[in-house]
Amino acid sequence: MESYDKQLAESRDKAVYRDKGSRQTSIKTVYGTVEYSRKIYRTVNEDGQATHVFLLDKSMHMDKIGLISKNHAEKIALTVTESPYRVTSEIISSICGQNISAGGVWNIMQRLGERIDEEERHAVKQMDADQTEGQKSIPVLFEEMDGI
Structure with a gap:
């Protein structure tokens, strides 16, 4: 990921994205915790406000819940549907080798x-505006009587 971030740094529009x-x-x-370094860039959005972005996250479409990957969050959600938060935290901690508290599961x-x-x-907004996809x-x- 770091080498891809370097490629993005070299190929970015330097007038738009200022390296910070x-x-x-x-x-x-x-599978465990993945640690890495990534570059942050300062840019100006449509409103003229200065914002900071990570081009690596943007280009890889990193969909995370805080510092937890989407796949890991889905595993937690599947476990929560069958077990209480405390049991889920114990299961996830033992399976993935990462400690997570019951409160952490609740937050996710x-x-x-x-x-x-x-x-x-x-x-719903798209449906109301007749912009369905x-x-x-x-x-x-x-619609059946049981709501399906």
Whole structure:
């Protein structure tokens, strides 16, 4: 990842992205913690505000929940559906070799819920504005009594 970050640094638009140095970070995955260094850049957004971005995260579409990878968060979510938070923390800690508390599991589930809520709100806004992304048009939609 660090060598790819160097390639991005060399090929970036230097007039748009000003190099502000490197930052150390890590990602907790199901295989363990991955530590690496990545460059941060200063740029100006559409509103004229100065912002800082990591081109590595942007180009790799890193979808994380804090410092936890999406795959690891999904494993935690699957375990939570069958076990309480405390049991989930014990299971994840023993399987992945990473310590996570019951409160940490709860925090991850809250962030996942916020993301799902945000995606659903966006889909509803698109539907209300007649900007749906589907390709099929169904004249009649039936709903069964059990809500399916």
